[in-house]
Amino acid sequence: MKAARFHAARDIRVEDVPAPGAPGPTQVLVKNQFCGICGTDLHEYLGGPIFIPTAPHSYTGGQVPQILGHEYSGVVEAVGSQVTSVKPGDRVSIQPMVSPRDDYYGRRGQYQLSEQLAIIGLSHPWGGMAEYSLVEDYNAIPMPDDLSTEHAALIEPTAVTVYATHRGGVKPGDSVLVAGAGPIGQLQVMAARAAGATRIFLVDLNDNRLEMAHRLVEGLITLNPGSTDVLREVRARTAGGVGVDVAFECVGAEAPLGLCLEAVRRQGVVVQVGMQGKPPALDGFTLTYKDVDLRGSWCYSTLMWPQVAALIASGQLPAEKVVTRHIALDDVVEQGFEALLDKAGTQLKILIEL
The missing domain is CATH 3.90.180.10 (Medium-chain alcohol dehydrogenases, catalytic domain)
Structure with missing residues (x-):
């Protein structure tokens, strides 16, 4: 064969x-x-x-x-x-x-x-x-x-993002930031919306991928940190100007992880989805001062396939x-x-x- x-x-x-x-x-x-x-x-x-x-x-x-x-x-x-x-x-x-x-x-x-x-x-x-x-x-x-x-x-990559959404504890009405507009990042946007997130930001340096992302969910806010002050925009568009409830790092790089840590509100949640190629520097002061919960998300539960299949088949994801x-x-x-x-x-x- x-x-x-x-x-x-x-x-x-x-x-x-x-x-x-x-x-x-x-x-x-x-x-x-x-x-x-x-x-x-x-x-x-x-x-x-x-x-x-x-x-x-x-x-x-x-x-x-x-x-x-x-x-x-x-x-x-x-x-x-x-x-x-x-x-x-x-x-x-x-x-x-x-x-x-x-x-x-x-x-x-x-x-x-x-x-x-x-x-x-x-x-x-x-x-x-x-x-x-x-x-x-x-x-x-x-x-x-x-x-x-x-x-x-498409169930396997989608399961990665549904599981990450569970790890982040996304609830109806939450605000979410996703760093990285690759396939996992874009699926993460849809998984967050399926879980009830209402205000979603997608951040990437590639304008082509940000443009493609506009067809994902209604009201998606796309931001390029090369031309936009992402933190200012996030604070301006979240309740109380405090930042998002949950941020997902979907690149596997140090800078996006730092951005996620800055973008979440105090007692917010940062979920590391992307695989870091080398140990990143982490701002431990901000992590502690903001009382942030930093969580890893390794793949998915292998028992999730029927749930994810239903989400895709129903059109919710x-x-x-x-x-x-x-x-x-x-x-x-x-x-x-x-x-x-x-x-x-x-x-x-x-x-x-x-």
């Missing part, structure tokens, strides 16, 4: 590889349909391996060369003898986290926190940028009839708005990875049609 595999930084190859064999007792064979290119995939392409192991992963055995793709959907081709949750022909969205069911976190249903966590498409033998994949039964989540297979490929291009697997490097790295920022979420 054809698959896009990571070999090293700037070295992703579309190759012919052996297809998966028959599924084991608890496994599901999936014919992949749509797969998104994630920011994590871009980081691997630019400077990897980062999450991709160079030696066999302790739980899954995955390693370089790695089939990429953890945001994907497909149709069940075959199931193992003990699988009862799906059957051949079912449309599924892949929840990509793989971990023990019986370790400290697994016994508590917090599978994403396991110290042996692996991720399909990053530290697992299979991934979504291929014709087929072999996953565990708990990875293949059946989709409702009112959600397309294309939409199902129209994740499809971030999709800007569909491509073929053969074009994944030039029309996918390289296009997303273009500083013009004209592409957001690119889906590979398999």
Whole structure:
């Protein structure tokens, strides 16, 4: 079968590889349909391996060369003898986290926190940028009839932002600032609105992405810190002039985190969503003086798929708005990875049609 595999930084190859064999007792064979290119995939392409192991992963055995793709959907081709949750022909969205069911976190249903966590498409033998994949039964989540297979490929990145919204404690009527207008930042805007936020600010240095963001939610306020005093605008447009209730850092950089800390009101909440490439300097005085709650947000609960699917299917969280291009697997490097790295920022979420 054809698959896009990571070999090293700037070295992703579309190759012919052996297809998966028959599924084991608890496994599901999936014919992949749509797969998104994630920011994590871009980081691997630019400077990897980062999450991709160079030696066999302790739980899954995955390693370089790695089939990429953890945001994907497909149709069940075959199931193992003990699988009862799906059957051949079912449309599924892949929840990509793989971990023990019986370790400290697994016994508590917090599978994403396991110290042996692996991720399909990053530290697992299979991934979504291929014709087929072999996953565990708990990875293949059946989709409702009112959600397309294309939409199902958007559940994983959307779950990141819904979970971050939970971490931030966003309530109806809250004001929110989102730093970063990439795909996660724009999905974060929609997740905050779905949770009831009424005044939402989106901050980015790229005017193209800010312009694209105006179609997301009614009344969105977009601000470019290169040409606007963001803190002055935020204070002028929030109740009492004190700042936002919750701020989300969706870039993974030091400056946006500092901006979030300044932009929230006293006893506000800052949620770190983006993965910081290196330890940032943090203004501990402001954090303490403003009595701010700083929270990390690691991916999502793996149990969220039905909730997120319902949000997308109902239109309350129209994740499809971030999709800007569909491509073929053969074009994944030039029309996918390289296009997303273009500083013009004209592409957001690119889906590979398999």
